[in-house]
Amino acid sequence: MQIFNSLTGRKEEFRTHQPGVVRMYVCGDTVYDFCHxxxxxxxxxxxxxxxxxEYRGYQVVFVRNITDIDDKIIKRAAENGETIQSLTxxxxxFMHEDYDRLGILPPTHEPKATEHIQGIIDMTQQLIDKGYAYVASxxxxxYSVSKFEGYGQLSGRALEDLRAGARxxxxxxxxxxxxxxxxxxxxxxxxxxxxxWGDGRPGWHIECSAMSLDLLGSHFDIHGGGMDLKFPxxxxxxxxxxxATGDTFASWWMHNGFVNVDxxxxxxxxxxxxxxxxxxxSGHLRDPEVLRFFLASSQYRGPINYSLVQIEQADAALGRLYTALRDVPLAEAFTPGEATRRFQAAMDDDFNTPDAIAALQTLATEVNRAKGAGDLAAAGALAAELKSLGxxxxxxxxxxxxxxQKAVGASALSDADIERLIAERKAARAARNFKEADRxxxxxxDAGVILEDKPEGTTWRRS
Incomplete structure (x- = not known):
């Protein structure tokens, strides 16, 4: 498995610090507003x-923090006339509600900054004792950046340039x-x-250092976050x-790209x-999974462009995968085939989700081909493989x-309306009133409902 390491600027073969275990820290949210x-x-x-x-067999210890004290939180709570605790x-x-709807798994640990104050104080004291920090007037x-050799190695920024660019x-x-x-x-x-050093509160950067040290140790495998967090x-x-620790900290640094809108x-x-x-x-998404599919359709390191056209394309593409799974009894077991090999090869190459999705789309075509040939046993095995990889x-x-059958937008027809009209059409066909049936x-x-007539009856889906 090759993962791009932002620290070195190249893909590197992934090896864990502890065999079979991945310890991973991803920067979470500052909880004072809704997630975007x-x-x-x-x-x-x-x-x-x-x-x-986890699919590849690793035990993953996944830490995603919550920043529940900072300047923005203090300001927003004061504006609202409420306590910081009430706000956060x-x-x-709300954050958990949004992420649950997107199918994001809860982290192994979700530490809050206010729960790790002592660890923050301890690390700050270590840095003072070692000459890397000082109490200002x-x-x-x-933190005295000039004392740390190699400052700027992740972002590629020279210390002299940072000084020159200071206000x-x-x-x-x-x-x-x-x-x-x-x-x-x-x-x-x-x-x-x-x-x-007197009454106070932690700075933003020290929070993650103290929490990751407490929960993952001084050397762990992956540290992730948005590209905007790389510096500072x-x-x-x-x-x-x-x-503070004299250790390596994170072996791999991973950063996802920005979202553009139109x-x-x-x-x-x-x-x-x-x-x-x-x-x-908004009514533009059939299901939250459409947004997840859209976000997965671009490789994580690059930018992604959000627009209604892109969402409609994601809806249609995901709908084709679900259509392939329709009316197929899934096999209880399957033998992984070429699609699984392609899927794994894509994901082993720095989590190349576009190519992984392409493997799913090819597999969906094979499911449809087997269904068309009447080979339900083959279709069931392929469909089970498709659902597993998905x-x-x-x-x-x-x-x-x-x-x-989920509606997109403000549909004029409810599920009950659709079933009633299908029954009316069936009755018209039985009476050989084909003009009425066609109407x-x-x-x-016109209402975005597609019918599929089959020997066992009529099924429907929303376009």
Missing amino acids: IGHARSKVAFDIVRRYL ERFTR NGDVL VAVDEAKHDPADFVLWKRAKPGEPFWPSP HHENEIAQSCA DEKMSKSLGNFFRIRDVLD GVLGLLQLPPEAFL VRQQLS
Whole structure:
């Protein structure tokens, strides 16, 4: 298995620190607002990574943190006139609802920053003791980037360039413009915890270093997150963790690409910012699995363009896979064939989900061919293989009829309406009133309902 390592800039053969076990940390969310499709892109990508590693036989210890204290949270709670705990618990609940709808597996551990304050204080003290951090004149504890050899290795940014790009109005408490906060001295009215340097709260970067150390140890296998976290967040994590422990920290660094909307980068300022739940409830998706399929249709490292056209294409493509599974009794066991080999080869090549999905589409064609030939035994075995491989990507999790009969948009016809019209059409055909039967069929077609007449009766699905 080859995985692209952002730290080295190349694909490398994947080997775990502990045989048979993958220890993996993925940066989670700051819970003060609803999750958007950029969050969905990252979480689905690493959920697929986790699922495939488990499919390949690894025991995966998957950690995804929650940041439940920072400047944005404090500001939003004050604006709302509510407690920080009330705010963060509510948006943590909303986050779980969104991710559950997308079929994202819960992590093995989901630590909160406020639950690891002592570990953060301990790591900060280690960095002070080793000469990598200092207490500034304003009471903050800052990391001295000049003390860490190799700072900038992940992002490819030279320290001198970072200094040159710093704003003119540099914080006078810093020894170096590039230094960053480990522990923030509390301001009046802010939440705080006692520490050797006075009441305060953790800086953002130190949270992940302390939580990963506590739950995965000083050297683990994979650290993941969005491309936007590479600098400064992940760069600072490396500096903190390696300096504090003297160990390797993460062997592989994985970063997913950005989401564009209609070929423009998604941002609140452009007004093209979409929350997950708004997309799922917009009426444009037959099922949340369509969004998951869309996100999986591009390789995780590259950008992905979100548009209604792309969603419609994803719906149609996923619908073809479900159609292949329709009316086929799944075999209890199957012998993996060429499709499984192609699927594994694609996923072993840095989780190449587009090629993996192509293998599923080829397999669906084989299922349809076997169905057309009347070989239900072969179709059942192929369909079982298709559903099994789809499950590795978190797809094909519904009964085919349940997916295919879901409405897209504001349908004028309910399921009961459709069944009533089908019965009327059946009666018209029995009375040899084919003009009326054709009229009913056209009415259903205009409403986006496709009929399929079979010897055992008429089935339907929404287009």
